């Protein structure tokens with residue numbers, strides 16, 4: 001069996017004058033949870049739809065579970081898909097809905113085990129119409145799992161959900177990982193990519209601009225520790241020991257970046273004593289994939 005669940009080479013997709021994908025490459029290993037992280041319009045949904053065999057790329061090559069959509073008729077049974085907006089019948093209960101989708105496949109889990117796995121046991125007899133957004137999303141993920149897929153494609157599975165509902169979806173993703181399934185998910189949530197993905201491709205303008213484990217991508221930054229604070233008085237933060245980069249964010253707000261927090265904070269307070277300014281509202285944080293995106297593009301993911 002190939003080590004790769006998915007390989008894409010130089011995918012190009014144009015919609016009239018808009019280039020949605022501009023030579024996108026992707027290699028997803030068997031059994032990993034792989035994230036496509038990028039801002040709105042980066043090309044994540046287009047990639048998902050091409051990988052799902054729902055859209056033809058204008059150019060490029062794609063191999064899904066060692067086969068391709070044109071030649072391999074069995075592929076449909078090995079890939080589960082939950083697209084961003086799933087319209088499911090409102091007047092079926094959770095159990096009826098999953099049973100309907102389950103009936104399309106020869107092999108797969110029982111409906112009751114699926115309901116357990118999705119954490120929807122207390123909603124099994126509730127109409128889809130009466131579920132919360134997060135519960136509906138879990139049913140949509142359940143529909144992707146009815147055929148016991150090797151590869152699960154989830155396009156923004158937590159879009160628009162509150163933090164608790166997002167965590168419930170992450171629990172389901174955790175189970176898929178322990179079952180050894182390959183998951184490709186798209187997201188523009190940094191915390192989601194960092195928390196649930198083994199590896200991430202950062203996508204921008206239809207291209208992969210970085211790929212690796214979230215921790216690896218962050219570790220490639222020059223500065224992984226950040227200190228932000230306000231100053232009362234005249235700030236002098238030039239050439240502080242341990243600081244790689246010092247920036248003024250506002251009139252009285254500053255940010256220091258370096259590889260370790262402790263020496264930066266110590267040097268800042270020592271300087272404040274000698275230069276006679278006060279440091280207030282100090283916060284520290286570790287770099288995130290957002291900082292990786294800013295470093296690579298000069299923009300924020302949410303811009």
Ligand SMILES: Nc1ncnc2c1ncn2[C@@H]1O[C@H](COP(=O)(O)OP(=O)(O)OP(=O)(O)O)[C@@H](O)[C@H]1O
Pocket residue numbers: 015018019020038039040041042043044045046047188
């Ligand atoms: N059917 C279409 N017709 C015309 N342009 C399209 C179509 N689908 C997507 N696009 C354009 O292609 C680009 C990529 O869109 P895509 O939906 O793949 O991005 P995305 O990363 O999934 O964004 P989001 O996070 O907002 O869902 C965007 O500029 C979008 O406007």
